[in-house]
Amino acid sequence: MSNIAENVIFGQNVTIGNNVTIKAGCILEDNIVLGDNTYIDFGTIIHSNVEIGENTVIGARCILGEYLVDFYEDRINKNHKLEIGKNSLIRSETIIYGDNKIGAYFQTGHRVTIRENSKIGEHVRIGTLSDIQGNCEIQDYVSMHSNVHIGMKSVIKKYAMIFPYVVLTNDPNPPSESLMGVTIEEFAIVATGTVVLPGKTIGNGALVGAGSIVTKDVAADSIAVGNPAKDHGPTEKIKDAITGEQVYPWRYTFDRGMPWEGIGYNQWIEGRE
Amino acid sequence: MSNIAENVIFGQNVTIGNNVTIKAGCILEDNIVLGDNTYIDFGTIIHSNVEIGENTVIGARCILGEYLVDFYEDRINKNHKLEIGKNSLIRSETIIYGDNKIGAYFQTGHRVTIRENSKIGEHVRIGTLSDIQGNCEIQDYVSMHSNVHIGMKSVIKKYAMIFPYVVLTNDPNPPSESLMGVTIEEFAIVATGTVVLPGKTIGNGALVGAGSIVTKDVAADSIAVGNPAKDHGPTEKIKDAITGEQVYPWRYTFDRGMPWEGIGYNQWIEGRE
Amino acid sequence: MSNIAENVIFGQNVTIGNNVTIKAGCILEDNIVLGDNTYIDFGTIIHSNVEIGENTVIGARCILGEYLVDFYEDRINKNHKLEIGKNSLIRSETIIYGDNKIGAYFQTGHRVTIRENSKIGEHVRIGTLSDIQGNCEIQDYVSMHSNVHIGMKSVIKKYAMIFPYVVLTNDPNPPSESLMGVTIEEFAIVATGTVVLPGKTIGNGALVGAGSIVTKDVAADSIAVGNPAKDHGPTEKIKDAITGEQVYPWRYTFDRGMPWEGIGYNQWIEGRE
Numbered sequence: 001m002s003n004i005a006e007n008v009i010f011g012q013n014v015t016i017g018n019n020v021t022i023k024a025g026c027i028l029e030d031n032i033v034l035g036d037n038t039y040i041d042f043g044t045i046i047h048s049n050v051e052i053g054e055n056t057v058i059g060a061r062c063i064l065g066e067y068l069v070d071f072y073e074d075r076i077n078k079n080h081k082l083e084i085g086k087n088s089l090i091r092s093e094t095i096i097y098g099d100n101k102i103g104a105y106f107q108t109g110h111r112v113t114i115r116e117n118s119k120i121g122e123h124v125r126i127g128t129l130s131d132i133q134g135n136c137e138i139q140d141y142v143s144m145h146s147n148v149h150i151g152m153k154s155v156i157k158k159y160a161m162i163f164p165y166v167v168l169t170n171d172p173n174p175p176s177e178s179l180m181g182v183t184i185e186e187f188a189i190v191a192t193g194t195v196v197l198p199g200k201t202i203g204n205g206a207l208v209g210a211g212s213i214v215t216k217d218v219a220a221d222s223i224a225v226g227n228p229a230k231d232h233g234p235t236e237k238i239k240d241a242i243t244g245e246q247v248y249p250w251r252y253t254f255d256r257g258m259p260w261e262g263i264g265y266n267q268w269i270e271g272r273e
Numbered sequence: 274m275s276n277i278a279e280n281v282i283f284g285q286n287v288t289i290g291n292n293v294t295i296k297a298g299c300i301l302e303d304n305i306v307l308g309d310n311t312y313i314d315f316g317t318i319i320h321s322n323v324e325i326g327e328n329t330v331i332g333a334r335c336i337l338g339e340y341l342v343d344f345y346e347d348r349i350n351k352n353h354k355l356e357i358g359k360n361s362l363i364r365s366e367t368i369i370y371g372d373n374k375i376g377a378y379f380q381t382g383h384r385v386t387i388r389e390n391s392k393i394g395e396h397v398r399i400g401t402l403s404d405i406q407g408n409c410e411i412q413d414y415v416s417m418h419s420n421v422h423i424g425m426k427s428v429i430k431k432y433a434m435i436f437p438y439v440v441l442t443n444d445p446n447p448p449s450e451s452l453m454g455v456t457i458e459e460f461a462i463v464a465t466g467t468v469v470l471p472g473k474t475i476g477n478g479a480l481v482g483a484g485s486i487v488t489k490d491v492a493a494d495s496i497a498v499g500n501p502a503k504d505h506g507p508t509e510k511i512k513d514a515i516t517g518e519q520v521y522p523w524r525y526t527f528d529r530g531m532p533w534e535g536i537g538y539n540q541w542i543e544g545r546e
Numbered sequence: 547m548s549n550i551a552e553n554v555i556f557g558q559n560v561t562i563g564n565n566v567t568i569k570a571g572c573i574l575e576d577n578i579v580l581g582d583n584t585y586i587d588f589g590t591i592i593h594s595n596v597e598i599g600e601n602t603v604i605g606a607r608c609i610l611g612e613y614l615v616d617f618y619e620d621r622i623n624k625n626h627k628l629e630i631g632k633n634s635l636i637r638s639e640t641i642i643y644g645d646n647k648i649g650a651y652f653q654t655g656h657r658v659t660i661r662e663n664s665k666i667g668e669h670v671r672i673g674t675l676s677d678i679q680g681n682c683e684i685q686d687y688v689s690m691h692s693n694v695h696i697g698m699k700s701v702i703k704k705y706a707m708i709f710p711y712v713v714l715t716n717d718p719n720p721p722s723e724s725l726m727g728v729t730i731e732e733f734a735i736v737a738t739g740t741v742v743l744p745g746k747t748i749g750n751g752a753l754v755g756a757g758s759i760v761t762k763d764v765a766a767d768s769i770a771v772g773n774p775a776k777d778h779g780p781t782e783k784i785k786d787a788i789t790g791e792q793v794y795p796w797r798y799t800f801d802r803g804m805p806w807e808g809i810g811y812n813q814w815i816e817g818r819e
Contacts, residue, residue, distance in 0.1 A: 009570055021348070024282055024300060027570060027588055039348055042300055042318050045588050045606055057345055060318055060336055063606055063638055066656075072603055072635055075567070075585055089345055092336055092368060095638060095656055110339075110368055110386055113656055113674055128386055128404055131674055131692050143448075146404050146422055149692055149710050161448055164422050164440055165468075167710055169738050169756060173786055173793040175689075175707055175800045192442050193468040193486070195711075195739040195757045210442060211468045211486035211500055213739070213757035227500045227757055227773045240446055247446040254448045294621070297555055297573060312621055315573055315591050330618055333591055333609055362618055365609055365641060383641055383659055401659055401677055416721075419677050419695060434721055437695050438713055438741075465715050466741040466759070483715060484741045484759035484773055500773045513719055520719040527721045 017054065029065075029077075035086060048077050049098060053086030059110070060092040068098055068116050080116065097134070109146060125257065127164070136181070141258060151198075153181025159251070159258065160184045160202075163192040163210075172198040185220065187251060194229075205249050207235045221249070290327065302338075302350075308359060321350050322371060326359030332383070333365040341371055341389050353389065370407070382419060398530065400437070409454070414531060424471075426454025432524070432531065433457045433475075436465040436483075445471040458493070460524060467502075478522050480508045494522070563600065575611075575623075581632060594623050595644060599632030605656070606638040614644055614662050626662065643680070655692060671803065673710070682727070687804060697744075699727025705797070705804065706730045706748075709738040709756075718744040731766065733797060740775075751795050753781045767795070 002016055005024040014028050017036035022028075025043035032046055035054030040046070044058050047065035058064065065082045080098025084090070088106040096102075099116035106120065109128030114120075118132050121140035126132065130148040137155045144150070144162040151170035156162070168182040180199030184190065188202045191210040202208060206218045209225030209232075218224040223232040235248035247253060255261040260268035275289055278297035287301050290309035295301075298316035305319055308327030313319070317331050320338035331337065338355045353371025357363070361379040369375075372389035379393065382401030387393075391405050394413035399405065403421040410428045417423070417435040424443035429435070441455040453472030457463065461475045464483040475481060479491045482498030482505075491497040496505040508521035520526055524538040533541035548562055551570035560574050563582035568574075571589035578592055581600030586592070590604050593611035604610065611628045626644025630636070634652040642648075645662035652666065655674030660666075664678050667686035672678065676694040683701045690696075690708040697716035702708070714728040726745030730736065734748045737756040748754060752764045755771030755778075764770040769778040781794035793799060801807040806814035 025298070025571070043316070043589070057348070059340075061334070061607070066638065067605075075603070092339065093366070093639070111384065111657065129402065129675065133692070146406070147420075147693075151710075163442075163444075163447060164424075165438065165711065167738050169709075171709075173784065173796075174709060174735050174737055175796055175802075176786075176793070177800070177802070178786075178788065189447050191447060192440050193466075193739075197756060207447075210470060238446065240449075240451075242451065247449070250446075250448055254450070256448075256450070298571070316589070330621070332613075334607070365612065366639070384657065402675065419679070420693075436715075436717075436720060437697075438711065462720050464720055465713050466739075483743060511719065513722075513724075515724065520722070523719075523721055527723070529721075529723070 011048065023060075041092065047098070049079055050082045050084075052084050053088065053104060055086055056084060056088040056090070058090045059094065062090055062093060063095045064090075066095050066097045085122065091128075103140065121158075123257070123259075139186075143257065151179075151181065153179050154184070155181060156184045157186045157188075159186050160188045160190075162190045163194075165193045166190050167195045169195060170198050187249065188218075189250070205235060207238075207248065284321065296333075314365065320371070322352055323355045323357075325357050326361065326377060328359055329357060329361040329363070331363045332367065335363055335366060336368045337363075339368050339370045358395065364401075376413065394431075396530070396532075416530065424452075424454065426452050427457070428454060429457045430459045430461075432459050433461045433463075435463045436467075438466045439463050440468045442468060443471050460522065461491075462523065478508060480511075480521065557594065569606075587638065593644070595625055596628045596630075598630050599634065599650060601632055602630060602634040602636070604636045605640065608636055608639060609641045610636075612641050612643045631668065637674075649686065667704075669803070669805075685732075689803065697725075697727065699725050700730070701727060702730045703732045703734075705732050706734045706736075708736045709740075711739045712736050713741045715741060716744050733795060734764075735796070751781060753784075753794065 002020040004022045008022050009027045011030035013031045015033045019037045020034050021039045023042040028046045030048040033051040037055045038052050039057045041060040043061040045063045050065040082098045083101045085104030090108050091110045094108050094112040096114045097116040102120040103122035105123045107125045112126050112130050114132040115134030117135045120138045123141045125143045127146035132150045133152045135152045139158045141159050142156050146164045148162050149167040151168050154168045170179040170181050182196045183201040185204040187205040190208045194208050194212045196214040201217045203220035205221040207223050212229040213227040215228040221235050238247045240247050251265040275293040277295045281295050282300045284303040286304045288306045292310045293307050294312045296315040301319045303321040306324040310328045311325050312330045314333040316334040318336045323338040343351050355371045356374045358377030363381050364383045367381050367385040369387045370389040375393040376395035378396045380398045384402050385399050387405040388407030390408045393411045396414045398416045400419035405423045406425045408425045412431045414432050415429050419437045421435050422440040424441050427441045443452040443454050455469045456474040458477040460478040463481045467481050467485045469487040474490045476493035478494040480496050485502040486500040488501040494508050511520045513520050528534040548566040550568045554568050555573045557576040559577045561579045565583045566580050567585045569588040574592045576594040579597040583601045584598050585603045587606040589607045591609045596611040628644050629647045631650030636654050637656045640654050640658040642660045643662040648666040649668035651669045653671045658672050658676050660678040661680030663681045666684045669687045671689045673692035678696045679698045681698045685704045687705050688702050692710045694708050695713040697714050700714045716725040716727050728742045729747040731750040733751040736754045740754050740758045742760040747763045749766035751767040753769050758775040759773040761774040767781050784793045786793050797811040
């Protein structure tokens with residue numbers, strides 16, 4: 001009862017669940033599993049060893065299971081498995097490498113690039129044109145907006161939010177081979193156009209203002225702004241410009257896409273304890 | 274007398290004008306109108322409810338009428354019309370959502386993304402990799418270079434120019450639901466790598482220098498530079514490094530692509546009055 | 547003895563060497579030469595007048611020989627030749643214009659854009675999403691990371707390295723017609739998020755720190771950092787944070803991808819003299 005366009009090209013060992021749609025121009029190579037109710041839009045290329053969870057939508061012209069560098073040695077695609085969790089939405093023209101395991105309810109914008117060995121949790125959102133360089137850890141409910149660049153070895157913890165044109169760097173003495181990843185702790189907010197220098201940590205609930213260059217660690221629940229970024233005191237002093245109400249910690253004022261959506265953070269966290 | 278490749282896939286109710294070219298690998302879904310003398314290059318996807326004006330060229334592998342978020346609920350494309358004006362040039366791999374009306378003589382670079390409800394005037398140019406986030410207003414003769422990010426609710430008025438890696442933000446207390454768009458007034462210039470904070474206005478004819486972080490409104494015909502941007506006096510004091518001549522207001526020294534091209538601003542504006 | 551998918555579309559005068567692979571969905575127009583052992587992945591478009599050297603791999607859905615602006619006047623592709631050297635690796639979705647000659651051992655990431663008249667040497671690497679605006683000179687062994695923007699008329703000399711989100715500008719009085727390109731001298735390092743203003747020179751072996759706005763020339767072997775960038779003394783004073791050893795000139799501590807790889811700079815340079 002699936003709906004597969006005539007000109008789709010299949011390799012070997014492709015397993016297709018119930019109620020799957022595959023639109024015209026798609027290419028599926030070998031050893032692929034499409035869960036029930038998956039939807040693959042026009043012209044997507046799925047290289048070998050890819051498994052897609054049920055109810056997931058893959059937009060037009062994505063490339064899933066993109067080659068790692070070892071392909072180019074002998075033009076043979078090695079076994080680098082890509083798993084994408086159920087109920088995900090990958091928008092058009094996204095490229096995801098093999099050797100990745102991505103949790104359920106994943107969402108991307110357009111033209112996202114995700115390289116190998118990016119450990120990605122559940123309910124993660126990555127915006128248009130963002131570039132995840134591989135060997136990162138991105139935990140549950142992390143949200144990245146458009147055009148974010150996550151250098152290798154970065155760790156981004158739960159509920160952190162990263163705004164457009166933020167770059168997490170990793171090379172303390174460029175060029176070198178001794179990469180030191182950035183750590184973004186839970187609930188931290190990194191605003192637009194910020195560059196975080198190698199090995200630095202943005203503390204739990206901290207707020208880094210737009211256009212900052214972060215050259216040293218930012219303390220938990222503190223504000224850092226400027227080039228170079230300087231401490232501007234606790235986040236709790238920030239008032240909403242219109243309502244005059246306290247804004248941070250934002251978990252009490254914002255819930256869209258969060259596990260406490262419609263419940264409130266306090267009631268949700270109490271329910272878990 | 275049109276020239277349509279053999280393997281093009283057509284849905285229902287596709288109306289094709291005279292002297293239209295559609296190259297191999299294109300997919301046209303339902304309720305599409307292609308004006309006379311339009312040219313659709315290899316592999317472009319036109320989803321349903323798209324109307325393209327005469328003489329317009331669509332480059333290879335664009336996606337026009339891209340799905341809004343309501344598609345993903347039930348995998349049914351709702352009626353979100355996209356109109357692209359006549360005499361436009363959309364370069365390859367550009368993605369434009371439905372629910373957009375774009376004026377004549379529109380030009381894009383490659384891989385531009387334009388989300389829904391972006392009200393775009395005539396003679397607008399948007400450079401390679403730029404990302405228009407939707408619910409914006411972009412007036413006639415606005416020019417954006419490569420890799421510009423226009424946040425939701427931005428208003429960019431006539432003849433304004435935005436240079437590479439500029440970001441117009443919109444969230445005063447990230448994350449929040451109270452978005453405040455940026456306003457760029459007529460003839461304003463925002464130079465490379467500038468971030469404009471939510472709700473701020475760049476005045477008529479103002480010049481924001483490269484790498485600025487704009488944290489407050491910039492007055493008309495004034496220079497703002499730095500992180501944070503500070504007032505550096507009137508634009509009229511700037512002299513050309515080589516010729517020593519006054520540069521601003523630039524409408525008197527520059528005319529390429531402007532309605533006063535080859536006429537001069539004074540004569541053009543007098544002719545209109 | 548080549549391996550060419552059934553649905554590949556060929557124009558006239560396509561010359562294919564020995565042991566060439568062309569995967570499904572590719573389109574090759576007229577006057578194309580593919581050297582021995584080239585590999586063209588799924589869905590790549592090769593417009594007319596393109597020559598690809600032996601052993602080169604072209605990833606999926608690239609566009610090679612992209613139209614210059616004169617195409618759009620009459621929809622006729624003029625003779626703008628693109629040559630890509632042997633042993634190159636062009637990753638998926640890269641767009642390269644005609645009127646380009648690119649040396650051997652060229653490597654790109656994904657979605658790179660290279661406009662016309664970019665003179666590119668051998669062993670050059672350009673990262674994902676980078677945008678080379680044309681009329682540039684990029685010499686041997688230059689390395690650019692992701693999302694770099696190289697304005698027209700830039701000159702980047704041998705062994706220079708440019709990190710993510712760097713922009714080389716060119717218009718001293720925007721908008722104007724008097725473009726002045728940036729020059730990056732040999733061995734210079736430009737770190738993440740830096741903007742270099744028009745006509746400025748980064749000296750031989752200089753280091754520009756992350757997030758800098760370069761408003762004047764940077765002396766050879768010196769450190770420049772900040773907005774605006776200021777002189778912070780000689781690079782030789784920088785010690786590795788972990789080992790305490792001197793880091794710069796980096797040619798003595800780093801060799802990956804360089805002609806002195808595995809030999810050491812001193813021994814290599816002596817062997818050449």
